Every structure is written in C-alpha cells, then in structure tokens.
Amino acid sequence: MFTFTKDCLIGIADIDQEHERLFELIAQTDATLKSEDDSVTQAIMLIGELKQYAASHFAHEEAYMESIGDLELNRQKKEHASFVAKVNSYSFSGVTDETAKATILELLEYLSKWLMGHILGSDIMIGQFTTTSKSASAEATPISNKPAIPVFTDEFLTGIALVDEEHKKLFDIIGKVHKAIQTELVHDKFDSILDIIGELREYTCIHFADEENYMREIGYDGLETQEVLHQMFIDKLNDLDLNDVDDNQEAYLYDFLEFLQNWLVNHILKVDKLIPVK
Ligand SMILES: [Fe+2]
Numbered sequence: 627m628f629t630f631t632k633d634c635l636i637g638i639a640d641i642d643q644e645h646e647r648l649f650e651l652i653a654q655t656d657a658t659l660k661s662e663d664d665s666v667t668q669a670i671m672l673i674g675e676l677k678q679y680a681a682s683h684f685a686h687e688e689a690y691m692e693s694i695g696d697l698e699l700n701r702q703k704k705e706h707a708s709f710v711a712k713v714n715s716y717s718f719s720g721v722t723d724e725t726a727k728a729t730i731l732e733l734l735e736y737l738s739k740w741l742m743g744h745i746l747g748s749d750i751m752i753g754q755f756t757t758t759s760k761s762a763s764a765e766a767t768p769i770s771n772k773p774a775i776p777v778f779t780d781e782f783l784t785g786i787a788l789v790d791e792e793h794k795k796l797f798d799i800i801g802k803v804h805k806a807i808q809t810e811l812v813h814d815k816f817d818s819i820l821d822i823i824g825e826l827r828e829y830t831c832i833h834f835a836d837e838e839n840y841m842r843e844i845g846y847d848g849l850e851t852q853e854v855l856h857q858m859f860i861d862k863l864n865d866l867d868l869n870d871v872d873d874n875q876e877a878y879l880y881d882f883l884e885f886l887q888n889w890l891v892n893h894i895l896k897v898d899k900l901i902p903v904k
C-alpha cells in the first residue's frame with residue numbers, strides 16, 4: 627500500500643498536511659483491521675471519517691484553486707467527484723465481518739493508489755496553470771481556451787539520454803496534434819486528428835515502458851509510483867470520448883490536449899527529473 631513520502635509534497639503547507647492526514651487515516655484503518663476484536667466495526671467507522679475528511683479536503687483544495695484562478699479546477703472537481711462516488715459505492719451493511727474486512731482492504735488499496743496518483747498527477751500542478759501565470763515552457767499566451775504549444779527546452783532534461791530523446795519526441799507529436807486541430811478541423815477531417823492522437827497514445831506506451839525498464843535496471847524505489855502515474859495517464863488517453871467530440875470538436879480537443887500537455891510537462895519536471903542518472 628502507498629504511504630505519504632516527501633515526494634508527495636506539493637509545496638502548499640495546508641494541502642500537504644491534509645494529504646498526509648488522508649494517508650494516515652488509510653494506514654490507521656488498515657492497522658485496525660489487522661488488529662484484535664471489534665476491528666471491523668471500528669474500521670467501518672474510520673472509513674466514515676475518511677469520507678468526511680476527504681470531502682472537506684476537496685472543498686478546501688477547490689476553494690484554494692478558485693481563489694488563484696487555477697485553470698485545472700474543473701478537471702480536479704471531476705476527479706474528486708469520481709473518488710467520492712467510488713467510496714460511496716461501497717456498502718458494509720448486512721454483510722459478514724469477513725466479507726466486510728475483505729471489501730475494506732480492497733477499498734484501502736484502491737484509495738491509497740488513487741491518492742498517490744492524484745497528488746502526483748494532478749495536485750502537483752496546482753498553481754502552475756492559472757489565469758495570471760502560464761507555463762515557463764509555453765511560447766505564447768493562450769487565446770481563449772486554446773493552450774500554447776509546449777516547447778522542449780533544457781529545463782526538461784533528465785540527463786538520461788533515451789528518456790530525454792523520447793520526451794522530446796512526445797513534445798513533437800503534441801505539436802502535430804495542435805497543427806492538426808488547427809488545419810484539419812476546418813475541413814472536418816476528424817479522422818486524421820484521431821490518427822495523430824493514436825500515434826501519441828502508442829508512443830506514450832513505448833516511452834513509459836522504456837522509462838520503467840530503466841528504473842527497474844537501476845533498482846529505483848520510485849518505480850511503483852511511476853507505474854501508477856503512467857497507467858493513469860494512459861487511461862486518460864484511452865478516455866477520449868468520440869461522442870462528446872462530435873458535438874463541440876474544437877473546445878473538446880483543446881481541453882483534452884491541454885490536460886495532456888500540462889500533465890506531461892509537470893510529470894517530467896516534478897517526477898521524471900527525480901530519477902537518478904546511471
Ligand atoms: Fe485534488
């Protein structure tokens with residue numbers, strides 16, 4: 627199970643403290659289940675506490691994001707809502723202690739993984755993309771909802787040759803997606819945009835596998851976390867909903883693209899750059 631480490635720190639004291647407390651509650655529930663009598667009843671109470679604490683944490687985080695004009699707010703709200711829905715989908719009434727225990731352990735596993743992925747995949751971006759600031763790597767101020775094309779600069783170098791080469795190629799493909807949305811949408815050649823997104827998906831998988839192999843080779847202890855983050859990103863790429871896209875192609879695609887590049891930029895700067903150079 628994942629626990630809070632210094633890598634989870636996003637640099638906003640109140641939010642960091644709340645994240646730490648959430649991990650503590652998960653660990654406490656786990657320890658309770660593995661201890662003596664009455665542990666299931668107590669664990670169920672702790673799950674209730676965890677639910678409440680998570681709800682108030684999400685409210686704090688969203689209010690903070692709103693106050694700084696964070697452009698990722700809507701996406702974060704959706705992710706928080708999916709967490710709440712998942713926790714609420716579990717019911718422990720009318721089941722045996724044994725079933726409840728197994729269910730809670732499964733839930734705790736999911737929660738710790740989700741929390742780690744969410745903190746390092748989304749919360750880590752808080753304050754990076756706001757109405758008053760923009761990414762250091764973006765070449766121009768976005769016009770309306772159109773994100774700026776990310777440019778690969780030295781600040782993204784990890785020092786691991788293969789990884790750097792592949793990150794550069796990912797930036798190139800994202801540049802191609804931008805171009806395709808701009809030129810192809812005019813002619814409604816939606817298929818060719820999807821082809822390039824397909825290329826991005828394929829290359830992302832190749833890159834993640836290579837990066838993970840490198841981390842495995844050097845015995846890096848951050849491998850498991852990276853695997854979770856990579857999988858979450860692949861899931862997002864696979865989530866592209868074609869029905870939604872048909873309605874308002876441009877806005878949808880730019881929103882999707884913005885998420886992909888913001889995620890990638892942050893992942894490289896805050897997570898990949900921690901990987902030691904062999
Ligand atoms: Fe969050």
Ligand SMILES: [Fe+2]
Nearest residue numbers: 793837894898
């Ligand atoms: Fe990477």
Ligand SMILES: [Fe+2]
Nearest residue numbers: 837852893898
């Ligand atoms: Fe990575």
